[in-house]
Structure formats: C-alpha cells, structure tokens
Amino acid sequence: MCELLGMSANVPTDIVFSFTGLMQRGGRTGPHRDGWGIAFYEGRGLRLFQDPAPSCDSRVAELVQRYPIKSEVVIGHVRQANVGKVCLANTHPFVRELWGRNWCFAHNGQLTNFLPSPGFYRPIGDTDSEAAFCDLLNRVRTAFPEAVQEEYLLPVLVEACAHYRRLGVFNGLLSDGDWLFTFCSTKLSHITRRAPFGPARLKDVDVIVDFTAETTPDDVVTVIATEPLTEDETWHRHEPGRWALWRGGECVSEGHIE
Amino acid sequence: MCELLGMSANVPTDIVFSFTGLMQRGGRTGPHRDGWGIAFYEGRGLRLFQDPAPSCDSRVAELVQRYPIKSEVVIGHVRQANVGKVCLANTHPFVRELWGRNWCFAHNGQLTNFLPSPGFYRPIGDTDSEAAFCDLLNRVRTAFPEAVQEEYLLPVLVEACAHYRRLGVFNGLLSDGDWLFTFCSTKLSHITRRAPFGPARLKDVDVIVDFTAETTPDDVVTVIATEPLTEDETWHRHEPGRWALWRGGECVSEGHIE
Numbered sequence: 001m002c003e004l005l006g007m008s009a010n011v012p013t014d015i016v017f018s019f020t021g022l023m024q025r026g027g028r029t030g031p032h033r034d035g036w037g038i039a040f041y042e043g044r045g046l047r048l049f050q051d052p053a054p055s056c057d058s059r060v061a062e063l064v065q066r067y068p069i070k071s072e073v074v075i076g077h078v079r080q081a082n083v084g085k086v087c088l089a090n091t092h093p094f095v096r097e098l099w100g101r102n103w104c105f106a107h108n109g110q111l112t113n114f115l116p117s118p119g120f121y122r123p124i125g126d127t128d129s130e131a132a133f134c135d136l137l138n139r140v141r142t143a144f145p146e147a148v149q150e151e152y153l154l155p156v157l158v159e160a161c162a163h164y165r166r167l168g169v170f171n172g173l174l175s176d177g178d179w180l181f182t183f184c185s186t187k188l189s190h191i192t193r194r195a196p197f198g199p200a201r202l203k204d205v206d207v208i209v210d211f212t213a214e215t216t217p218d219d220v221v222t223v224i225a226t227e228p229l230t231e232d233e234t235w236h237r238h239e240p241g242r243w244a245l246w247r248g249g250e251c252v253s254e255g256h257i258e
Numbered sequence: 259m260c261e262l263l264g265m266s267a268n269v270p271t272d273i274v275f276s277f278t279g280l281m282q283r284g285g286r287t288g289p290h291r292d293g294w295g296i297a298f299y300e301g302r303g304l305r306l307f308q309d310p311a312p313s314c315d316s317r318v319a320e321l322v323q324r325y326p327i328k329s330e331v332v333i334g335h336v337r338q339a340n341v342g343k344v345c346l347a348n349t350h351p352f353v354r355e356l357w358g359r360n361w362c363f364a365h366n367g368q369l370t371n372f373l374p375s376p377g378f379y380r381p382i383g384d385t386d387s388e389a390a391f392c393d394l395l396n397r398v399r400t401a402f403p404e405a406v407q408e409e410y411l412l413p414v415l416v417e418a419c420a421h422y423r424r425l426g427v428f429n430g431l432l433s434d435g436d437w438l439f440t441f442c443s444t445k446l447s448h449i450t451r452r453a454p455f456g457p458a459r460l461k462d463v464d465v466i467v468d469f470t471a472e473t474t475p476d477d478v479v480t481v482i483a484t485e486p487l488t489e490d491e492t493w494h495r496h497e498p499g500r501w502a503l504w505r506g507g508e509c510v511s512e513g514h515i516e
Contacts, residue, residue: 044382045346048306063321088303096355100380120378122358124302 002092002108004188005038005076006173006224008180010248012070013221015040017202017209020065021229023055024204025078035091036061038076039104040069041177046102047071050091072248073180075173077106089125093173094133096121098140099147101176105133108226109169109185132170136160150179150245154253157181158243162257165241171226180246182224184238190224191235192249200230220249260350260366262446263296263334264431264482266438268506270328271479273298275460275467279487281319282462283336293349294319296334297362298327299435304360305329308349330506331438333431335364347383351431352391354379356398357405359434363391366484367427367443390428394418408437408503412511415439416501420515423499429484438504440482442496448482449493450507458488478507 005022007015019038036058037050047069051058055078077092084090093106107129114128119138123130136157143156157174161183164170170185182188195218197211215221224246228235238244245253263280265273277296294316295308305327309316335350342348351364365387372386377396381388394415401414415432419441422428428443440446453476455469473479482504486493496502503511 042346045308045310045349047308047346050303050305052303059325060321063318067317088300088305091303095353097380097382100382102382122355124355124358124360 002080002226003078004106004108004171004173004224004226005074005229006180006182007071007074007221008224008246008249009072009219009221010250011216011219012072013219014068014070015074015076015223016065016068017200017207018223018225018229019076020207021202021204022076022078022225023061023065034079034086036076036078037091037093037106038064038074039093039095040071041073041102041175042069042071044101044177046095046104046177048093048095050088052086052088052091073175073177075104075106075175075180082110083129084125084127087125090127090130092129094130096133096137098137098176101178103137103174103176105136105172105174107132108171108187111164111168111170114164114167132164136174150253154245158255158257161185161243173224178247179252180224181243182238182246183243184240186240187226188224188238188242189226189228189235190222190238191228191230191233192220192222194220194249199232201232203229203231222246222249222251260338260484261336262364262366262429262431262482262484263332263487264438264440265329265332265479266482266504266507267330267477267479268508269474269477270330271477272326272328273332273334273481274323274326275458275465276481276483276487277334278323278465279460279462280334280336280483281314281323292337292344294334294336295349295351295364296322296332297351297353298329299331299360299433300327300329302359302435304353304362304435306351306353308346310344310346310349331433331435333362333364333433333438340368341387342383342385345383348385348388350387352388354391354395356395356434359436361395361432361434363394363430363432365390366429366445369422369426369428372422372425390422394432408511412503416513416515419443419501431482436505437510438482439501440496440504441501442498444498445484446482446496446500447484447486447493448480448496449486449488449491450478450480452478452507457490459490461487461489480504480507480509
C-alpha cells in the first residue's frame with residue numbers, strides 16, 4: 001500500500017510542511033520505502049519530482065523540502081510496492097497530456113487481475129496503478145474527444161472509479177491542474193484550513209508550523225491524505241465510496257457511490 | 259534561439275560536466291535567460307528537471323550539478339524565448355507517451371507561421387517547438403499505430419524534419435529512451451569520447467575534467483550540442499540537413515537531406 005497527499009488552494013501555497021510529514025512515512029515512520037513522487041502545477045506546466053529511493057534518504061526529496069515551490073494543486077505519493085518492481089517508471093504520480101492539459105494521477109491500493117483493453121494511452125511501467133490511469137484517460141477520451149465541462153466529465157470519472165473499486169482498493173487523486181478529483185475506496189481524509197489560522201503539529205516528525213505567519217486572511221487550503229498528517233487538528237474522514245471535486249481549496253462537487 | 263545538449267552512452271554516465279558548461283549559457287556567458295530543462299532516461303522512466311528561471315541562478319540546476327544522475331540518454335536545453343512567454347509549460351524538453359514509451363524532444367530554432375492540423379497530441383504551452391513535437395508524434399502515430407523498428411520509423415522522422423526545416427530553423431533532439439535522433443538544420447556538433455580518455459576543459463567556465471578517472475576502457479559516450487562545449491577537443495560539426503540516430507554512444511544510422 002502507499003500514502004497519498006493532495007492539495008487544492010485558492011492562492012499559490014507551499015506544501016513543505018505536509019510534504020515533510022509524508023516523507024517520514026517513506027522508510028522512517030512508515031514502511032513505504034519503494035519510491036516517492038510529487039507533482040506541482042505551475043500554470044499549465046507541471047513540475048514532477050520523483051525517486052525510486054526511499055523518500056527519507058532521497059536527495060531530491062531534501063531539495064523539495066528546502067525549496068518551497070508554491071502551487072494551487074499538488075499531488076504526492078510514497079510507495080510500498082506490491083505490483084511492479086521498484087523503478088522510476090513505476091513511481092507515482094503518473095502524467096499524460098489530454099486536451100492540451102497535463103493530467104496527473106496517484107493511487108493507493110491494489111487492483112486484482114486488472115487487464116484493461118489497450119487504448120490510446122498505454123502504461124510505460126508495469127503497475128496496476130498506471131494501467132488504471134491509462135484506462136481512465138482512454139474512457140474520458142473515448143467519451144469526449146474534445147474538452148468538456150466538469151458536469152459532463154464527472155459521471156465518466158465516477159463510473160470508472162466504481163469499476164476499479166470492484167476490482168480491489170482504489171483510493172485516488174487526479175488533476176488537470178485546474179481541479180483536483182478525489183476518490184475514497186477505503187481511506188482518505190481532508191482538512192480545510194482558512195482564517196483564523198493557527199498552529200499545527202506533524203504526527204510523523206517533531207515539526208510545528210504556525211499557519212498565521214504563512215497565510216493571508218483570504219487563503220483557503222485543503223490538504224487531502226490517506227491518513228491525517230497532523231495530530232492537533234480535526235481531519236474529516238471520507239466514507240468509502242465518496243468522491244469529491246476541489247477547486248481553489250473548496251469542495252465544488254461531491255457524491256457517493258455504493 | 260536556444261542551446262541544445264544531448265548525450266548517448268553505452269553505460270549509465272553522468273553529464274554533470276557538460277551540463278555545467280551549458281548552464282553558464284543560461285544568463286552568464288550566453289543570453290539564454292528564459293528557462294532551462296534536462297531529461298534523464300532511467301530505464302523506461304524519465305527524470306525531468308525544468309525551471310523557467312535562468313539556469314545560472316536556478317536552485318534546481320544547482321541540485322542537478324551537485325547530484326550526478328547516471329543515464330544512457332539525456333536531452334537538455336537552455337532557452338532564449340522568441341515564440342511563447344516564459345513559463346514552465348513553454349520550457350523544453352517536452353515529453354509525451356507513445357507506444358508505451360516516454361518520447362522526449364528539445365528544439366533550437368524558430369518556425370514561421372507553423373499551424374499544424376490538430377491531432378491526438380496537443381500542445382500544452384504556446385511554443386512553435388512543442389507544436390512541432392506534437393505534429394511529429396501525430397505523424398508517427400498516424401503512420402504506425404503500433405511500435406515499429408527504426409528502419410520504418412526513420413523515413414517518417416526525416417520527412418517531418420525536412421518539412422519543419424522549410425518553415426524556419428529546426429535543430430532538434432528526439433529520443434524514446436532507447437535511441438537518440440538528431441537533426442541539424444543550421445548548427446549541431448558532436449564529440450564521441452572513448453578510450454584512451456583524457457582531460458577536457460569547458461569553454462564557458464573554468465572547469466577541467468579528466469575522463470580517465472570517470473570511465474572504464476569500454477565506455478563510449480557521445481555528446482551533442484548546438485555549439486562545442488569544450489575548447490581542447492575536436493568536435494565534429496554537422497552539415498545542414500544531416501540527421502543521425504545514436505544508440506549506446508555510437509552513430510547507428512545517418513543521412514542527409516538537401
């Protein structure tokens with residue numbers, strides 16, 4: 001299994017604090033030694049940092065922790081391999097271009113006997129996660145060769161997630177840089193931070209941050225993770241089957257499947 | 259205009275030395291202040307480091323210079339913007355998946371009035387370079403929906419390059435992680451280093467490396483750049499219209515178009 005980290009914010013925000021917590025789970029406080037990755041949208045561009053080495057020892061992870069990259073949408077992942085060997089091509093998040101946008105995806109869970117029919121998008125590595133991402137994009141592209149609004153897109157995403165969930169565990173984060181889509185198959189929690197901001201303490205390492213010093217009163221920042229990252233804040237646990245669409249830190253659409 | 263850097267080697271080789279020279283041209287010894295990027299293949303995976311900031315001031319470039327990433331195929335670029343604003347989405351190299359492989363491309367030059375017909379691959383940013391890359395992949399995909407050997411692929415690549423060259427300047431580097439394809443429209447030079455290795459001195463910054471200490475007798479490493487990077491070695495200048503395919507540091511196929 002793996003750990004996921006997502007962020008949606010209404011202003012470019014750095015995620016160093018949450019990332020520092022997540023990275024500890026990559027071999028120090030958690031067993032996820034098989035690589036890590038984090039993607040930061042910057043306009044329509046995407047910065048992707050990845051390493052098949054454990055995040056707690058990674059020089060690239062060290063850079064990301066020291067170099068606050070500000071972004072409105074972030075997707076991060078630390079991996080404990082179950083399907084696919086430990087190598088860069090099997091390291092989340094995965095990225096493909098669709099409709100002239102960068103689509104990015106990370107997965108927690110495992111799909112059993114997942115053999116999607118080949119389509120336009122094809123996996124580069126050999127994980128079930130990347131295969132599911134390609135299948136999902138092939139579904140979207142088949143349904144809509146040209147870009148559509150979220151009201152049309154969401155039913156296709158939700159139906160695909162319902163399908164994957166029947167094959168195993170499928171907690172996932174997906175973004176096109178504008179919105180962040182989350183699906184909870186077994187575990188996902190979020191916290192939305194807004195004024196008045198206060199301090200927070202990481203669970204996995206002795207770090208406290210006072211968000212008052214880091215924010216302005218209008219900032220809205222939602223952080224989503226497989227497990228809560230701080231110990232003195234109230235995280236909202238998602239029910240299995242819950243999906244949500246986030247934009248600018250706010251949940252703009254949500255629903256539930258049985 | 260921009261500067262290109264490519265490498266093809268028969269063993270995973272670090273390119274820190276050449277990269278250090280190239281980075282100086284990003285605002286120090288050259289005018290290419292509008293971003294830089296470098297892609298390292300690692301198996302079928304690809305590490306991409308990019309920054310729209312000048313390379314000589316970039317913290318990410320600093321990391322890449324201090325952290326020797328070993329790779330058999332590398333594509334690097336420093337940019338001086340002419341088409342498209344300075345932002346991450348317009349920063350070379352560009353990457354797309356085709357046939358389940360990462361394809362990577364960087365361009366030096368400018369194409370005038372380049373408006374390719376829309377196809378499957380679409381530009382994310384607004385450079386002529388990314389538009390040409392998408393057009394090239396659309397041509398390959400249209401000709402060959404499934405992967406083919408290079409003997410079939412090369413005529414499609416060469417014909418596309420001939421077309422782009424008629425529209426302006428098109429020096430380009432393209433790879434699928436296995437081979438490196440180079441096209442010289444106006445300027446491109448290469449050097450193939452093999453035993454006996456000796457020392458070399460960078461043109462752009464006072465750095466000398468003794469490759470004897472860094473290599474084994476069987477290593478073959480070809481470096482390709484728009485302008486020679488060292489001052490005490492003999493670089494081979496490509497004639498305008500020359501294309502070449504490199505694998506494991508060796509030129510395995512080449513040709514010339516008028």
